[in-house]
Amino acid sequence: MKFDDKIPIYYQIKNYIYGQIITGKLTPGEKIPAVRQLAIDLTVNVNTVQRALGELISEGILESRRGLGNFVTEDQATIEEMKHKLIMERLHEMYENLHDLNVTDDEIVQYLRQYIKDRRTTKDGQYN
Amino acid sequence: MKFDDKIPIYYQIKNYIYGQIITGKLTPGEKIPAVRQLAIDLTVNVNTVQRALGELISEGILESRRGLGNFVTEDQATIEEMKHKLIMERLHEMYENLHDLNVTDDEIVQYLRQYIKDRRTTKDGQYN
DNA sequence: TATAGTGTAATAGTAAAATATAACACTAGG
DNA sequence: CCTAGTGTTATATTTTACTATTACACTATA
Numbered sequence: 677m678k679f680d681d682k683i684p685i686y687y688q689i690k691n692y693i694y695g696q697i698i699t700g701k702l703t704p705g706e707k708i709p710a711v712r713q714l715a716i717d718l719t720v721n722v723n724t725v726q727r728a729l730g731e732l733i734s735e736g737i738l739e740s741r742r743g744l745g746n747f748v749t750e751d752q753a754t755i756e757e758m759k760h761k762l763i764m765e766r767l768h769e770m771y772e773n774l775h776d777l778n779v780t781d782d783e784i785v786q787y788l789r790q791y792i793k794d795r796r797t798t799k800d801g802q803y804n
Numbered sequence: 805m806k807f808d809d810k811i812p813i814y815y816q817i818k819n820y821i822y823g824q825i826i827t828g829k830l831t832p833g834e835k836i837p838a839v840r841q842l843a844i845d846l847t848v849n850v851n852t853v854q855r856a857l858g859e860l861i862s863e864g865i866l867e868s869r870r871g872l873g874n875f876v877t878e879d880q881a882t883i884e885e886m887k888h889k890l891i892m893e894r895l896h897e898m899y900e901n902l903h904d905l906n907v908t909d910d911e912i913v914q915y916l917r918q919y920i921k922d923r924r925t926t927k928d929g930q931y932n
Numbered sequence: 933t934a935t936a937g938t939g940t941a942a943t944a945g946t947a948a949a950a951t952a953t954a955a956c957a958c959t960a961g962g
Numbered sequence: 963c964c965t966a967g968t969g970t971t972a973t974a975t976t977t978t979a980c981t982a983t984t985a986c987a988c989t990a991t992a
Binding site: 682683684687694695698699700759762763764766767768769770771773774776777778779781784785787788789791792795 | 810811812815822823826827828887890891892894895896897898899901902904905906907909912913915916917919920923
């Protein structure tokens with residue numbers, strides 16, 4: 677997996693797991709891959725995986741069963757709440773950033789529409 | 805200044821300077837504060853400031869005059885280009901993130917409108 | 933009960949950002 | 963020419979994420 681070297685790996689792994697759950701690639705109650713397997717898949721150390729999982733467990737997103745594995749919570753409400761929180765955090769981050777640059781609310785919406793439009797008509801890749 | 809410990813300080817300083825220029829707190833041709841003064845203002849080390857400024861100089865945003873100081877470029881086009889690039893990067897970041905969570909284009913716009921609306925009617929602070 | 937698969941944790945080492953400190957180079961002005 | 967203010971650079975040290983490695987604890991099952 678490719679990581680952004682400006683952000684801690686364990687933090688990016690957390691977001692990766694969030695994504696897997698939100699998109700249904702991991703379902704409520706499902707066992708996630710073993711920590712050693714995840715370490716291999718993500719090409720990182722077991723401890724780094726563990727640090728990410730530890731936080732997800734604290735947040736109630738994952739449930740650890742010693743000797744068995746780590747499982748996605750069965751509480752759908754917790755997952756929904758987590759998804760909404762993530763979306764709002766991303767929007768908030770972007771909004772605050774642009775607002776600090778004196779970009780108005782309307783301009784932000786305009787720029788976003790333009791961005792989406794451009795994205796459909798270009799070959800992409802200019803901001804990847 | 806308050807820094808996000810998930811992102812290198814020198815990088816956050818770069819963004820801080822970008823903001824100062826875009827919002828007109830620093831104008832084209834203007835001398836920016838001395839590196840030692842900036843280090844004090846931002847409560848960081850001179851070398852950390854220098855690292856940020858070094859990159860800004862490479863990008864043509866700042867111009868260094870040894871013995872005199874660092875100055876904002878007089879080239880308005882460079883500044884405009886930088887502003888546009890920053891805005892697009894922020895949008896791109898947010899868009900990619902939400903898209904990876906299976907949020908559609910329309911939903912992203914909807915969520916943004918809702919976020920802005922909520923922001924006007926609430927006491928704020930829930931995502932700060 | 934032995935074993936394979938799992939999570940958990942500790943230790944020691946590496947790498948990069950940031951710091952503390954000092955020195956050097958250039959400019960303007962008295 | 964000297965000094966104060968500026969950018970530039972170097973060295974050593976600290977901090978923290980990350981790694982490598984090992985060991986321990988628990989579970990199911992052959």
